[in-house]
Amino acid sequence: MFSVLRGRVCVCVLCSLIGMLLAWLLLLQSPPETLAQGKGPVSFINDVAPILKENCFACHDSKKRKGKFEITSYANFRKGGSKEDPVVPGKPNESILIHLLTEKGAGRMPPKEAGDALPKEKIDRISRWIAEGATLDTGIDGKADLMRELRVRWKPPQPPMAYDRPVNINALIFTPDSKRLVVGGYHELTVWDYAAGKLLQRIFTRSERAYDMAFLPDGKLVVAGGRPGQEGNVRVYNINPASPKMVDGVAILDGVNDKNVLIAELADTDDTIYCVDVSPDGKKLASGGCDRLVRVWDISGGIDKAKLEQSIENHADWVFGVMFSPDGTKLVTGSRDKTAKVWDLATKESVLTFPDHQSPVYDVAITKDGVTGMSIGDDKNIRYFHATDNAKQLGKQMRASGGHGKAVLKMAYRNDPKNPLLATASADSTVRLWNPASGAALKTLTGPTDWVYAVALSPDGALVAGGTYNGEVRVWKTGDGMLVKAFNASPGYVAPKTTPTKK
Numbered sequence: 110m111f112s113v114l115r116g117r118v119c120v121c122v123l124c125s126l127i128g129m130l131l132a133w134l135l136l137l138q139s140p141p142e143t144l145a146q147g148k149g150p151v152s153f154i155n156d157v158a159p160i161l162k163e164n165c166f167a168c169h170d171s172k173k174r175k176g177k178f179e180i181t182s183y184a185n186f187r188k189g190g191s192k193e194d195p196v197v198p199g200k201p202n203e204s205i206l207i208h209l210l211t212e213k214g215a216g217r218m219p220p221k222e223a224g225d226a227l228p229k230e231k232i233d234r235i236s237r238w239i240a241e242g243a244t245l246d247t248g249i250d251g252k253a254d255l256m257r258e259l260r261v262r263w264k265p266p267q268p269p270m271a272y273d274r275p276v277n278i279n280a281l282i283f284t285p286d287s288k289r290l291v292v293g294g295y296h297e298l299t300v301w302d303y304a305a306g307k308l309l310q311r312i313f314t315r316s317e318r319a320y321d322m323a324f325l326p327d328g329k330l331v332v333a334g335g336r337p338g339q340e341g342n343v344r345v346y347n348i349n350p351a352s353p354k355m356v357d358g359v360a361i362l363d364g365v366n367d368k369n370v371l372i373a374e375l376a377d378t379d380d381t382i383y384c385v386d387v388s389p390d391g392k393k394l395a396s397g398g399c400d401r402l403v404r405v406w407d408i409s410g411g412i413d414k415a416k417l418e419q420s421i422e423n424h425a426d427w428v429f430g431v432m433f434s435p436d437g438t439k440l441v442t443g444s445r446d447k448t449a450k451v452w453d454l455a456t457k458e459s460v461l462t463f464p465d466h467q468s469p470v471y472d473v474a475i476t477k478d479g480v481t482g483m484s485i486g487d488d489k490n491i492r493y494f495h496a497t498d499n500a501k502q503l504g505k506q507m508r509a510s511g512g513h514g515k516a517v518l519k520m521a522y523r524n525d526p527k528n529p530l531l532a533t534a535s536a537d538s539t540v541r542l543w544n545p546a547s548g549a550a551l552k553t554l555t556g557p558t559d560w561v562y563a564v565a566l567s568p569d570g571a572l573v574a575g576g577t578y579n580g581e582v583r584v585w586k587t588g589d590g591m592l593v594k595a596f597n598a599s600p601g602y603v604a605p606k607t608t609p610t611k612k
């Protein structure tokens with residue numbers, strides 16, 4: 110997905126910059142050897158496992174298992190692969206692991222083609238851990254999933270009180286009363302009085318980014334998100350707790366630790382969750398993400414008693430979009446595997462596969478009558494397909510609407526039989542409105558200066574909002590396309606003054 114790639118590249122550059130800065134700070138503070146010779150025992154989970162994750166997991170996870178060796182748990186690590194335990198406790202010089210890390214010729218780990226040898230400082234740290242007995246930290250089960258153990262130890266940073274650069278917006282949603290907008294930021298959600306462009310609330314989140322949001326019937330907010338390549342989650346927030354902490358007129362909510370704000374955590378995976386949907390009757394919740402799974406929870410007993418009902422493995426690649434059919438019996442999904450699909454929740458069977466995009470599908474929807482499936486993607490088209498009506502036509506395209514000049518990244522659909530409305534957001538920096546019944550183009554809304562990643566329709570149907578890569582939010586009237594408000598949703602950010610240049 111364009112946006113994902115772009116997001117990831119950006120994160121990588123940022124991470125390596127931060128990494129360099131940290132390394133430099135460490136160098137300033139202490140000579141490198143103090144790390145290896147430092148006081149106190151070396152911890153497997155805090156000191157050794159992060160090195161293995163960074164340099165070895167790619168080839169020694171449960172899927173690749175190069176040399177039949179998987180470092181998915183401490184126990185598997187000590188079991189070794191085709192050879193024996195790579196570690197001889199107390200004797201680093203006799204340990205295969207150290208031999209492989211320091212090997213000068215072929216056979217070094219990581220292999221030459223995968224990169225440089227580990228720096229001496231890291232090898233010394235592993236050696237010292239072996240010399241000290243190569244034990245696992247107390248309190249961790251040897252069979253525990255290492256990715257997960259590392260993840261739970263990770264502490265999210267607090268978002269900056271004032272941003273020095275605009276934050277990417279990957280998701281936004283109107284509140285049920287149509288009066289406020291919730292916008293995904295960097296480790297936070299921000300809530301705005303959009304008519305005034307005024308920040309009302311900041312909700313700090315463990316998740317770095319929010320990719321999709323949905324309100325439950327009781328007003329609680331469900332958010333799909335994660336940290337690219339690290340973790341994915343579905344979390345539920347109460348964005349209106351009693352007497353929140355106020356700073357300069359803005360309510361600051363702690364969605365990381367405060368159980369009055371973070372009220373449920375449903376999924377916890379190794380990579381991003383991209384999409385969520387709540388069934389029209391409010392009894393079911395579904396999500397999709399990088400692990401290719403579509404999860405369905407029964408939430409009829411309350412969100413705090415959510416029960417995972419199905420984990421559907423129907424797509425061959427990341428799942429970007431999910432939506433329940435109006436009667437809640439089916440799910441339409443879209444994936445990087447270039448297809449949209451419909452799944453029958455009762456029979457647990459695939460109903461259809463719609464392949465016509467022939468490129469990644471970024472979002473999906475289904476009409477109120479359940480007859481028409483809609484999907485968008487990298488091929489710049491909005492495609493309509495037979496979703497349930499006619500067995501012979503199932504999965505066949507009805508029509509396609511072009512117009513967007515670049516990939517169509519997100520859509521919002523309003524289930525009003527009298528006035529159905531479809532809004533799409535695109536890398537061509539526009540938001541477009543469509544009549545989903547006829548496929549006719551209604552309005553092209555311009556103004557954004559970057560890719561529009563996020564789009565939302567207000568529950569009353571009067572407004573449409575778009576959110577961009579460079580932090581802009583724009584709200585327009587759906588009726589006449591008039592701009593209601595434009596503002597940057599990065600708290601404290603002051604856009605640099607651009608001086609007009611003469612050509």
Ligand code: HEC
Pocket residue numbers: 161164165166167168169175176177178189190191192193195205206209218219220222223227
């Ligand atoms: C690019 C892929 C790749 C990476 C990255 C990688 N390995 Fe390997 N590893 C292999 C392959 C391939 C083999 C099998 C080599 C053979 O059997 O000759 C192997 C074998 C091993 C073995 C021997 C297993 C056995 O019992 O036969 C160990 C131990 C090992 N690797 C440790 C590591 C460590 C530690 C790292 C990280 C510092 C690492 N590897 C990174 C590909 C990789």
